[in-house]
Amino acid sequence: MKTYVAGHRGMVGGAILRRLQAEGAETVTRTHSELDLTNQSAVRAFMEEERPDAVILAAAKVGGIHANNTYPAEFIYENLMIEANVIHQSFAAGVQRLLFLGSSCIYPREAAQPMSEHALLTGVLEATNEPYAIAKIAGIKLCESYNRQYGTDYRSVMPTNLYGTGDNFHPDNSHVLPALMRRFHEAAQQKLDEVVVWGSGKPRREFLHVDDMADASLFVMNLDREIYAKFTQPMLSHINVGAGKDVTIAELADILAEVTGFQGRIVFDTGKPDGTARKLMDVSRLSELGWSARIPLRKGIADTYAWFLENAANLRQA
Numbered sequence: 001m002k003t004y005v006a007g008h009r010g011m012v013g014g015a016i017l018r019r020l021q022a023e024g025a026e027t028v029t030r031t032h033s034e035l036d037l038t039n040q041s042a043v044r045a046f047m048e049e050e051r052p053d054a055v056i057l058a059a060a061k062v063g064g065i066h067a068n069n070t071y072p073a074e075f076i077y078e079n080l081m082i083e084a085n086v087i088h089q090s091f092a093a094g095v096q097r098l099l100f101l102g103s104s105c106i107y108p109r110e111a112a113q114p115m116s117e118h119a120l121l122t123g124v125l126e127a128t129n130e131p132y133a134i135a136k137i138a139g140i141k142l143c144e145s146y147n148r149q150y151g152t153d154y155r156s157v158m159p160t161n162l163y164g165t166g167d168n169f170h171p172d173n174s175h176v177l178p179a180l181m182r183r184f185h186e187a188a189q190q191k192l193d194e195v196v197v198w199g200s201g202k203p204r205r206e207f208l209h210v211d212d213m214a215d216a217s218l219f220v221m222n223l224d225r226e227i228y229a230k231f232t233q234p235m236l237s238h239i240n241v242g243a244g245k246d247v248t249i250a251e252l253a254d255i256l257a258e259v260t261g262f263q264g265r266i267v268f269d270t271g272k273p274d275g276t277a278r279k280l281m282d283v284s285r286l287s288e289l290g291w292s293a294r295i296p297l298r299k300g301i302a303d304t305y306a307w308f309l310e311n312a313a314n315l316r317q318a
Helices: 011-022 040-050 065-070 072-092 127-150 176-189 210-221 225-231 249-260 284-289 297-314
Strands: 002-006 026-028 054-057 097-101 153-159 161-163 194-198 207-209 239-241 265-269
Touching (some): 002 011, 011 026, 011 210, 054 072, 065 072, 097 127, 176 194, 194 249, 210 284
Parallel strands (some): 054 097, 161 207
């Protein structure tokens, strides 16, 4: 079976590709310069030429709060175009199996914790990333609509906060774990007395290693169709993927200090915003299906830091 991995240069797509290749699977990829997924005719030509048996749609325009606030039009337009083109042209080329990767930001800002799949479309979204969230919700509904009308087997998984090999460690544009890892690393190297962390340290966040995400993605994609249908609904078919547990930002900072060898003080700047008090995924659906995360947070962070040290020279500097 030939599988097309869209977005193989991203953190998640790269992890999925490594996993497939380790299993000896036949894969096909294209870089952005080789195939612009927002170009409908280009995607059509690619699908007609390659005729993959399965598609994993991990390609997306992604970014942090600043990027989402600054470029909302690009975030909604590009993600909608990527999803519409890849999903429709997959169908047109006869692809029966497709996995779409979304985001936990699809859930309402005030969703009850932990956030279950049933919370989708029950409230107002977080304003800072609403355009991106709307696009990801549209991706889920595209999959479900093609399934309803054409009998395809297109599934969706919604990951929690991911980290690991291939992460973005840019000081301004990265997410909390890699951003703090770089900050603690530089403080340890420079033997600084303190590291300042924004907020009180009390908010709780969930983190999943990207290799666990790759494992969960393929697990969901390979589930027997009858079993998948038993645990989902035709128009509520997405599945949350997470660790099922969370930590405070203060606890995360302590782990990062230990792993990076930082021995100074950790100072919390309470003048900076905390953001949402808690953001945890309800992973009971996936647990009932038989999958759970395997990589403990401290080990995952240690492995990620080892990769960071090996690749620091090639990472974007600022």
